[in-house]
Amino acid sequence: MYESIKNFNKQFSYEPEIKNLDKFVAKKEFILVGMGGSALAAQILKTWNPKIDIIIRHDYCLPLGDEALKNKLVILSSYSGNTEEVINAYLEAKEKNLDIVVVVAGGKLLSLAKENNTPYIEMPNVRLQPRMALGLSIKALLKVMGEESALKETSGLEATLNPLDYEEAGKSFAKKLKNYVPVIYASNHNSSLAEIWKIKFNETGKIPAFHNVLPELNHNEMTGFDVVDSTKELSNKFYFIILKDMGDNPKILKRMQVLEKLYKDRNLKVETIEIKNENVWHKIFSSLLLADWTAYYLALEYGLEPEQVPMVEEFKKLILE
Numbered sequence: 001m002y003e004s005i006k007n008f009n010k011q012f013s014y015e016p017e018i019k020n021l022d023k024f025v026a027k028k029e030f031i032l033v034g035m036g037g038s039a040l041a042a043q044i045l046k047t048w049n050p051k052i053d054i055i056i057r058h059d060y061c062l063p064l065g066d067e068a069l070k071n072k073l074v075i076l077s078s079y080s081g082n083t084e085e086v087i088n089a090y091l092e093a094k095e096k097n098l099d100i101v102v103v104v105a106g107g108k109l110l111s112l113a114k115e116n117n118t119p120y121i122e123m124p125n126v127r128l129q130p131r132m133a134l135g136l137s138i139k140a141l142l143k144v145m146g147e148e149s150a151l152k153e154t155s156g157l158e159a160t161l162n163p164l165d166y167e168e169a170g171k172s173f174a175k176k177l178k179n180y181v182p183v184i185y186a187s188n189h190n191s192s193l194a195e196i197w198k199i200k201f202n203e204t205g206k207i208p209a210f211h212n213v214l215p216e217l218n219h220n221e222m223t224g225f226d227v228v229d230s231t232k233e234l235s236n237k238f239y240f241i242i243l244k245d246m247g248d249n250p251k252i253l254k255r256m257q258v259l260e261k262l263y264k265d266r267n268l269k270v271e272t273i274e275i276k277n278e279n280v281w282h283k284i285f286s287s288l289l290l291a292d293w294t295a296y297y298l299a300l301e302y303g304l305e306p307e308q309v310p311m312v313e314e315f316k317k318l319i320l321e
Helices: 002-006 008-013 036-048 084-095 107-115 134-144 148-155 163-177 191-203 221-225 250-265 280-301 310-319
Strands: 029-033 053-057 073-078 100-104 120-122 181-187 210-214 238-245 269-275
Touching: 002 008, 002 163, 002 280, 008 134, 008 148, 008 280, 029 084, 036 053, 036 073, 036 134, 036 191, 036 280, 073 084, 073 107, 073 134, 084 100, 084 107, 100 107, 100 134, 107 120, 120 134, 134 148, 134 280, 163 269, 163 280, 181 191, 181 250, 191 210, 191 238, 191 280, 210 250, 221 250, 238 250, 250 269, 269 280
Parallel strands: 029 053, 029 073, 073 100, 100 120, 181 210, 181 238, 238 269
Antiparallel strands: none
16 A cells, blocks of 8 residues: 555556547547446546536446437446446446446456457556556546546656655644544535545545535534534544635635634634645645545554455455355
């Protein structure tokens, strides 16, 4: 895991290639079916460009009616290639004769794509956990979507993004977070970052974590932390992380400032982390590298192995019985 984080920027040297290109149909409307880490890149793309027309599906089947589906390019994303929900959706898409492309690093889904002459991108199978392969996944999706300018721009991250720049901050933050449940807040625009921070704490740190977005949480969730004597013991278990992006709507920034004050007035733990950089890709991935290092060192604080996800593997075996 340490090496995966340390060398993350090298993923941006990857140049994806669409195989079975003669069968590939380029479109501007997308449905991506993916689970866990294999869907995170699509969520990041919506932060990069909110105007991208993409539906992200976490399920066994496709959304929408058949007529609407004909206008979409269906992207089947599974780093392992063995995700049963994605394979099921692939078979449905094939049966309906939809325009599809597979993004994969191996497994059964890759075999199906080759057997059926389906367009596919085969990412390097470098034995990463899917949540750690976001650079590879981002570049593969940009290729599928025809975003050549963004592909070139992300390639530059190999030189400009240094994962070690964020290690000490992550290590220090992990010490603060020990014995607390993290709750990550961000603007709606940066909801993907808040969710991925949460996922890193779950999968790498092996701890409960939650996320929400402003302004919605100001209308409901925050009232659950209006601490009184009878609920103080519950509220004191949480540590709030506010991801503050100076590019957010000024009204959102004001809400973050006020929320931090209200929580601190109630003696709740709050940390505001500013997301800053002129380059949107650098801004996104520098934040996520901080999340990686924090979750990694938090796992070590608890004496846990940060890379593997044994409960997921146990669950997969049980549902096959």
